[in-house]
Amino acid sequence: MSRRPWRWLIPLAALPVLALLAYGFRVDPRAIPSPLVGRPAPGFTLTAFDGTPLGLEAQRGRVVVLNFWASWCYPACYEEAPVLERSWRAYRDRGVLVVGVDIQDTVEAARKFMRDFGLSFPNAPDPTGKVSVDYGTYGVPETFFLDRRGRIRAKHVGALTDEVVRTHVERLLAEPAS
Amino acid sequence: MTGRRTRLTALVLAALLAGAARGAPAPARVVSESEVHEVAGGLRCVVCQNLSVADSPSEMARQMRAIVRERLEAGESPGEVVQYFVDRYGEWILLSPRRSGFNLLVWAAPLVAVAVGLAIVSVLVRRWARAPASSGTALPVDPAMRERIRRETEAER
Numbered sequence: 609m610s611r612r613p614w615r616w617l618i619p620l621a622a623l624p625v626l627a628l629l630a631y632g633f634r635v636d637p638r639a640i641p642s643p644l645v646g647r648p649a650p651g652f653t654l655t656a657f658d659g660t661p662l663g664l665e666a667q668r669g670r671v672v673v674l675n676f677w678a679s680w681c682y683p684a685c686y687e688e689a690p691v692l693e694r695s696w697r698a699y700r701d702r703g704v705l706v707v708g709v710d711i712q713d714t715v716e717a718a719r720k721f722m723r724d725f726g727l728s729f730p731n732a733p734d735p736t737g738k739v740s741v742d743y744g745t746y747g748v749p750e751t752f753f754l755d756r757r758g759r760i761r762a763k764h765v766g767a768l769t770d771e772v773v774r775t776h777v778e779r780l781l782a783e784p785a786s
Numbered sequence: 787m788t789g790r791r792t793r794l795t796a797l798v799l800a801a802l803l804a805g806a807a808r809g810a811p812a813p814a815r816v817v818s819e820s821e822v823h824e825v826a827g828g829l830r831c832v833v834c835q836n837l838s839v840a841d842s843p844s845e846m847a848r849q850m851r852a853i854v855r856e857r858l859e860a861g862e863s864p865g866e867v868v869q870y871f872v873d874r875y876g877e878w879i880l881l882s883p884r885r886s887g888f889n890l891l892v893w894a895a896p897l898v899a900v901a902v903g904l905a906i907v908s909v910l911v912r913r914w915a916r917a918p919a920s921s922g923t924a925l926p927v928d929p930a931m932r933e934r935i936r937r938e939t940e941a942e943r
Contacts, residue, residue: 643876712845737849744874746832746846 642744642763649674649752649760650742654709654732657719662707662732664758671699671780672754673706673773676740678713679721681748684767688749689725695773696729704777708732711740711748755780813859822855825864829854829871830879838881 644650649672653663664672675692677685696706708731710718715733722731734740743752753762753776762776826840826847833846840851850871857867871879883889927935 641876643872644874712849736852737846738853740846741850741853741871742874744876746875 642760644744644752644760645763647760649754649758650739652739652742654734654739656730656732657710657715657722658730660730662730664707664754667705668758669703669756669785671704671756671777672752673704673777674743674752674754675706675708675768676711676743676745676748676750677708678711678748679717680713685721685749686725688751688768689721689727691768691770691773692729693725693727694770695768695777699777699781700729702781704781705729709734709739711737711745753777753780755783756785814861815859817855817858821858821864822851825854825858825867826851828868828881830881832875832879 649664651664653661656662692706706729708729710731710733713733718733749767751764751768752760755761761780764772823840827838829839831837831839831842831844831847833844834842839847854867857870883892885893
Protein backbone atom coordinates (compact mmCIF):
# COMPACT_ATOMS: atom_id res chain seq x y z
CA MET A 609 0.00 0.00 0.00
CA SER A 610 1.19 3.51 -0.70
CA ARG A 611 2.40 5.82 2.01
CA ARG A 612 -0.31 7.86 3.67
CA PRO A 613 0.70 11.48 4.13
CA TRP A 614 -1.95 12.09 6.80
CA ARG A 615 -0.60 9.43 9.07
CA TRP A 616 1.07 11.98 11.35
CA LEU A 617 -2.41 13.25 12.18
CA ILE A 618 -3.29 10.08 14.08
CA PRO A 619 -1.59 11.11 17.37
CA LEU A 620 -3.71 14.27 17.20
CA ALA A 621 -6.70 12.09 18.07
CA ALA A 622 -5.31 11.95 21.61
CA LEU A 623 -5.63 15.72 22.00
CA PRO A 624 -9.34 15.88 22.84
CA VAL A 625 -8.84 13.15 25.43
CA LEU A 626 -5.88 14.98 26.94
CA ALA A 627 -7.88 18.22 26.99
CA LEU A 628 -10.76 16.46 28.76
CA LEU A 629 -8.40 14.96 31.34
CA ALA A 630 -6.63 18.29 31.85
CA TYR A 631 -10.00 19.87 32.56
CA GLY A 632 -11.34 17.00 34.64
CA PHE A 633 -8.38 16.74 36.96
CA ARG A 634 -8.46 20.45 37.76
CA VAL A 635 -12.12 20.42 38.78
CA ASP A 636 -13.09 19.28 42.25
CA PRO A 637 -15.84 16.73 41.67
CA ARG A 638 -17.28 17.51 45.10
CA ALA A 639 -17.58 21.25 44.46
CA ILE A 640 -21.13 21.43 43.21
CA PRO A 641 -22.41 24.88 42.28
CA SER A 642 -25.62 25.61 44.17
CA PRO A 643 -28.61 26.33 41.95
CA LEU A 644 -29.95 28.48 44.79
CA VAL A 645 -27.46 31.33 44.39
CA GLY A 646 -29.37 34.32 43.07
CA ARG A 647 -32.73 32.90 44.16
CA PRO A 648 -34.90 33.92 47.13
CA ALA A 649 -33.79 32.21 50.33
CA PRO A 650 -36.23 29.47 51.38
CA GLY A 651 -38.16 30.57 54.44
CA PHE A 652 -38.22 28.58 57.65
CA THR A 653 -39.43 28.75 61.19
CA LEU A 654 -37.37 26.89 63.76
CA THR A 655 -37.28 27.03 67.50
CA ALA A 656 -33.96 28.31 68.74
CA PHE A 657 -32.07 26.59 71.55
CA ASP A 658 -33.25 29.33 73.90
CA GLY A 659 -36.88 28.57 73.01
CA THR A 660 -37.61 31.63 70.88
CA PRO A 661 -38.92 31.24 67.33
CA LEU A 662 -36.25 31.76 64.69
CA GLY A 663 -37.14 32.58 61.10
CA LEU A 664 -36.01 34.74 58.23
CA GLU A 665 -39.32 36.44 57.42
CA ALA A 666 -38.80 39.19 60.01
CA GLN A 667 -35.25 39.79 58.80
CA ARG A 668 -35.92 41.46 55.47
CA GLY A 669 -33.73 44.50 55.11
CA ARG A 670 -30.86 42.85 56.94
CA VAL A 671 -27.86 41.08 55.55
CA VAL A 672 -27.95 37.53 56.90
CA VAL A 673 -25.11 35.06 57.36
CA LEU A 674 -26.82 31.66 57.57
CA ASN A 675 -24.48 28.96 58.81
CA PHE A 676 -25.15 25.21 58.89
CA TRP A 677 -23.08 23.38 61.47
CA ALA A 678 -22.93 20.36 63.76
CA SER A 679 -21.04 19.61 66.94
CA TRP A 680 -19.59 16.43 65.36
CA CYS A 681 -18.17 18.38 62.45
CA TYR A 682 -14.55 18.45 63.48
CA PRO A 683 -12.36 20.32 62.69
CA ALA A 684 -14.04 22.67 60.22
CA CYS A 685 -16.94 23.76 62.44
CA TYR A 686 -14.58 24.20 65.37
CA GLU A 687 -12.32 26.38 63.24
CA GLU A 688 -15.08 28.66 62.06
CA ALA A 689 -17.12 29.00 65.29
CA PRO A 690 -14.86 31.78 66.63
CA VAL A 691 -14.97 33.45 63.21
CA LEU A 692 -18.78 33.48 63.29
CA GLU A 693 -18.89 34.86 66.82
CA ARG A 694 -16.34 37.56 65.93
CA SER A 695 -18.32 38.47 62.81
CA TRP A 696 -21.56 38.67 64.78
CA ARG A 697 -20.00 41.04 67.32
CA ALA A 698 -18.33 43.13 64.62
CA TYR A 699 -21.33 43.49 62.33
CA ARG A 700 -24.46 43.27 64.48
CA ASP A 701 -24.55 47.04 64.92
CA ARG A 702 -24.47 47.46 61.16
CA GLY A 703 -27.62 45.40 60.72
CA VAL A 704 -26.05 42.04 59.97
CA LEU A 705 -27.65 38.93 61.43
CA VAL A 706 -25.70 35.73 61.98
CA VAL A 707 -27.90 32.64 62.26
CA GLY A 708 -26.75 29.12 63.02
CA VAL A 709 -28.67 25.99 62.06
CA ASP A 710 -27.49 22.84 63.80
CA ILE A 711 -28.14 19.70 61.75
CA GLN A 712 -28.08 15.98 62.53
CA ASP A 713 -27.04 16.60 66.08
CA THR A 714 -28.11 15.99 69.64
CA VAL A 715 -29.31 18.93 71.69
CA GLU A 716 -26.84 18.24 74.53
CA ALA A 717 -23.80 18.08 72.24
CA ALA A 718 -24.94 21.20 70.41
CA ARG A 719 -25.44 23.12 73.67
CA LYS A 720 -21.98 22.13 74.83
CA PHE A 721 -20.51 23.31 71.51
CA MET A 722 -22.26 26.67 71.82
CA ARG A 723 -21.13 27.02 75.42
CA ASP A 724 -17.52 26.10 74.62
CA PHE A 725 -17.30 28.74 71.92
CA GLY A 726 -19.46 31.29 73.75
CA LEU A 727 -21.79 31.66 70.77
CA SER A 728 -24.17 34.56 71.34
CA PHE A 729 -25.93 34.72 67.97
CA PRO A 730 -29.23 32.86 67.46
CA ASN A 731 -28.89 29.14 66.85
CA ALA A 732 -31.58 26.53 66.22
CA PRO A 733 -31.62 22.78 65.71
CA ASP A 734 -33.12 21.36 62.52
CA PRO A 735 -34.38 18.02 63.84
CA THR A 736 -36.13 16.89 60.64
CA GLY A 737 -33.41 18.11 58.28
CA LYS A 738 -36.00 20.01 56.24
CA VAL A 739 -34.21 23.32 56.39
CA SER A 740 -30.89 21.82 55.38
CA VAL A 741 -32.50 20.05 52.41
CA ASP A 742 -34.38 23.25 51.50
CA TYR A 743 -30.99 24.92 51.24
CA GLY A 744 -29.47 22.03 49.34
CA THR A 745 -26.73 21.44 51.88
CA TYR A 746 -24.70 18.31 51.48
CA GLY A 747 -22.46 18.63 54.49
CA VAL A 748 -21.31 20.89 57.25
CA PRO A 749 -20.16 23.53 57.47
CA GLU A 750 -21.91 25.42 54.71
CA THR A 751 -22.72 29.10 54.85
CA PHE A 752 -25.14 31.21 52.85
CA PHE A 753 -24.93 34.97 52.50
CA LEU A 754 -28.33 36.64 52.06
CA ASP A 755 -28.80 40.18 50.82
CA ARG A 756 -31.25 42.71 52.22
CA ARG A 757 -33.92 41.57 49.82
CA GLY A 758 -33.76 38.03 51.14
CA ARG A 759 -31.98 36.48 48.20
CA ILE A 760 -29.12 34.00 48.46
CA ARG A 761 -26.11 35.74 46.99
CA ALA A 762 -23.25 33.42 47.86
CA LYS A 763 -22.58 30.00 49.27
CA HIS A 764 -19.40 29.02 51.05
CA VAL A 765 -18.54 25.37 51.61
CA GLY A 766 -16.06 24.54 54.36
CA ALA A 767 -14.72 26.53 57.27
CA LEU A 768 -15.20 30.28 57.12
CA THR A 769 -12.36 32.71 57.58
CA ASP A 770 -12.61 36.34 58.68
CA GLU A 771 -11.60 37.28 55.17
CA VAL A 772 -14.43 35.31 53.51
CA VAL A 773 -17.06 36.78 55.85
CA ARG A 774 -15.73 40.31 55.44
CA THR A 775 -15.64 40.09 51.64
CA HIS A 776 -19.24 38.89 51.30
CA VAL A 777 -20.78 40.96 54.09
CA GLU A 778 -19.10 44.22 53.05
CA ARG A 779 -20.20 43.67 49.46
CA LEU A 780 -23.82 43.07 50.50
CA LEU A 781 -23.81 45.95 53.00
CA ALA A 782 -22.65 48.30 50.25
CA GLU A 783 -25.74 47.53 48.18
CA PRO A 784 -28.79 49.78 48.52
CA ALA A 785 -31.57 48.40 50.69
CA SER A 786 -34.16 48.05 47.93
CA MET B 787 -74.45 17.13 87.96
CA THR B 788 -73.84 14.05 85.89
CA GLY B 789 -75.29 15.86 82.90
CA ARG B 790 -72.79 18.65 83.30
CA ARG B 791 -69.95 16.15 83.69
CA THR B 792 -70.90 14.30 80.51
CA ARG B 793 -71.12 17.59 78.68
CA LEU B 794 -67.67 18.55 80.01
CA THR B 795 -66.21 15.19 79.02
CA ALA B 796 -67.71 15.53 75.57
CA LEU B 797 -66.23 19.02 75.23
CA VAL B 798 -62.78 17.85 76.32
CA LEU B 799 -62.98 14.88 73.98
CA ALA B 800 -64.01 17.09 71.09
CA ALA B 801 -61.18 19.49 71.82
CA LEU B 802 -58.71 16.61 72.01
CA LEU B 803 -59.93 15.17 68.74
CA ALA B 804 -59.74 18.54 67.02
CA GLY B 805 -56.25 19.04 68.39
CA ALA B 806 -55.15 15.62 67.19
CA ALA B 807 -56.59 16.29 63.77
CA ARG B 808 -54.73 19.59 63.54
CA GLY B 809 -51.48 18.18 64.90
CA ALA B 810 -51.19 15.27 62.49
CA PRO B 811 -53.10 15.91 59.28
CA ALA B 812 -54.29 12.74 57.63
CA PRO B 813 -52.15 12.04 54.53
CA ALA B 814 -53.84 12.92 51.26
CA ARG B 815 -53.02 9.39 50.15
CA VAL B 816 -51.38 6.30 51.52
CA VAL B 817 -47.81 5.89 50.32
CA SER B 818 -46.16 2.48 50.30
CA GLU B 819 -42.55 1.88 51.26
CA SER B 820 -41.75 0.79 47.71
CA GLU B 821 -43.01 4.10 46.31
CA VAL B 822 -40.67 5.97 48.64
CA HIS B 823 -37.88 3.55 47.73
CA GLU B 824 -38.42 4.16 44.03
CA VAL B 825 -38.05 7.94 44.31
CA ALA B 826 -35.21 7.75 46.84
CA GLY B 827 -33.40 5.22 44.65
CA GLY B 828 -32.95 7.84 41.95
CA LEU B 829 -31.52 10.44 44.30
CA ARG B 830 -27.86 10.63 45.17
CA CYS B 831 -27.08 10.47 48.87
CA VAL B 832 -25.46 13.85 49.41
CA VAL B 833 -23.14 12.86 52.22
CA CYS B 834 -21.78 9.59 50.81
CA GLN B 835 -19.99 8.61 47.65
CA ASN B 836 -22.06 6.91 44.97
CA LEU B 837 -24.93 5.67 47.09
CA SER B 838 -28.57 6.42 46.57
CA VAL B 839 -30.78 7.94 49.24
CA ALA B 840 -32.62 4.62 49.33
CA ASP B 841 -29.48 2.61 50.07
CA SER B 842 -27.60 4.86 52.46
CA PRO B 843 -27.83 4.27 56.20
CA SER B 844 -26.81 7.86 56.95
CA GLU B 845 -28.90 10.24 59.02
CA MET B 846 -29.13 12.69 56.13
CA ALA B 847 -30.50 10.01 53.80
CA ARG B 848 -33.00 8.94 56.45
CA GLN B 849 -34.23 12.51 56.71
CA MET B 850 -34.42 12.80 52.93
CA ARG B 851 -36.49 9.60 52.75
CA ALA B 852 -38.85 11.10 55.32
CA ILE B 853 -39.16 14.21 53.18
CA VAL B 854 -39.86 12.07 50.09
CA ARG B 855 -42.58 10.19 51.97
CA GLU B 856 -44.11 13.38 53.34
CA ARG B 857 -44.27 15.04 49.93
CA LEU B 858 -45.75 11.93 48.32
CA GLU B 859 -48.33 11.72 51.10
CA ALA B 860 -49.19 15.36 50.52
CA GLY B 861 -50.23 14.33 47.02
CA GLU B 862 -47.16 15.22 44.96
CA SER B 863 -46.24 13.02 42.02
CA PRO B 864 -42.86 11.22 42.07
CA GLY B 865 -41.70 13.60 39.34
CA GLU B 866 -42.59 16.63 41.45
CA VAL B 867 -40.73 15.22 44.44
CA VAL B 868 -37.63 14.63 42.31
CA GLN B 869 -37.93 18.18 40.93
CA TYR B 870 -38.04 19.53 44.50
CA PHE B 871 -34.60 18.02 45.11
CA VAL B 872 -33.25 19.07 41.69
CA ASP B 873 -34.29 22.68 42.39
CA ARG B 874 -32.15 22.66 45.53
CA TYR B 875 -29.21 20.47 44.62
CA GLY B 876 -29.11 20.74 40.84
CA GLU B 877 -29.16 17.76 38.51
CA TRP B 878 -26.16 16.46 40.41
CA ILE B 879 -28.64 14.90 42.84
CA LEU B 880 -29.91 12.58 40.11
CA LEU B 881 -28.07 9.28 39.89
CA SER B 882 -28.67 9.08 36.15
CA PRO B 883 -28.60 12.23 34.02
CA ARG B 884 -31.86 13.25 32.41
CA ARG B 885 -32.37 12.27 28.79
CA SER B 886 -32.68 15.81 27.48
CA GLY B 887 -30.62 18.70 26.17
CA PHE B 888 -26.88 18.49 26.56
CA ASN B 889 -27.23 15.29 28.60
CA LEU B 890 -28.38 13.46 25.46
CA LEU B 891 -24.72 13.54 24.47
CA VAL B 892 -23.92 11.27 27.40
CA TRP B 893 -26.55 8.78 26.32
CA ALA B 894 -25.77 9.03 22.60
CA ALA B 895 -21.95 9.04 22.75
CA PRO B 896 -21.53 5.30 23.49
CA LEU B 897 -23.95 4.36 20.70
CA VAL B 898 -22.18 6.70 18.25
CA ALA B 899 -18.80 5.29 19.31
CA VAL B 900 -20.00 1.72 18.70
CA ALA B 901 -21.43 2.68 15.28
CA VAL B 902 -18.21 4.43 14.23
CA GLY B 903 -16.15 1.47 15.46
CA LEU B 904 -18.29 -1.00 13.49
CA ALA B 905 -17.96 1.16 10.35
CA ILE B 906 -14.16 1.30 10.67
CA VAL B 907 -13.90 -2.46 11.27
CA SER B 908 -16.14 -3.29 8.30
CA VAL B 909 -14.12 -1.02 5.98
CA LEU B 910 -10.84 -2.57 7.18
CA VAL B 911 -12.14 -6.13 6.92
CA ARG B 912 -13.33 -5.50 3.37
CA ARG B 913 -9.97 -3.97 2.47
CA TRP B 914 -8.03 -6.91 3.97
CA ALA B 915 -10.27 -9.40 2.20
CA ARG B 916 -9.53 -7.73 -1.11
CA ALA B 917 -5.77 -7.36 -0.59
CA PRO B 918 -4.53 -10.96 -1.31
CA ALA B 919 -6.65 -11.23 -4.45
CA SER B 920 -5.21 -8.06 -5.93
CA SER B 921 -1.61 -8.81 -4.90
CA GLY B 922 -1.66 -12.00 -6.98
CA THR B 923 -2.46 -10.31 -10.25
CA ALA B 924 -1.02 -6.88 -9.74
CA LEU B 925 2.53 -5.81 -8.93
CA PRO B 926 4.31 -7.19 -11.96
CA VAL B 927 8.03 -6.89 -11.28
CA ASP B 928 9.62 -5.19 -14.22
CA PRO B 929 13.19 -6.07 -15.26
CA ALA B 930 14.59 -2.86 -13.83
CA MET B 931 13.14 -3.65 -10.39
CA ARG B 932 14.35 -7.25 -10.60
CA GLU B 933 17.83 -5.96 -11.37
CA ARG B 934 17.70 -3.55 -8.45
CA ILE B 935 16.61 -6.25 -5.99
CA ARG B 936 19.41 -8.52 -7.17
CA ARG B 937 21.96 -5.73 -6.76
CA GLU B 938 20.80 -4.78 -3.30
CA THR B 939 20.59 -8.33 -1.94
CA GLU B 940 24.05 -9.01 -3.22
CA ALA B 941 25.36 -5.86 -1.60
CA GLU B 942 23.96 -7.19 1.64
CA ARG B 943 26.13 -10.29 1.54
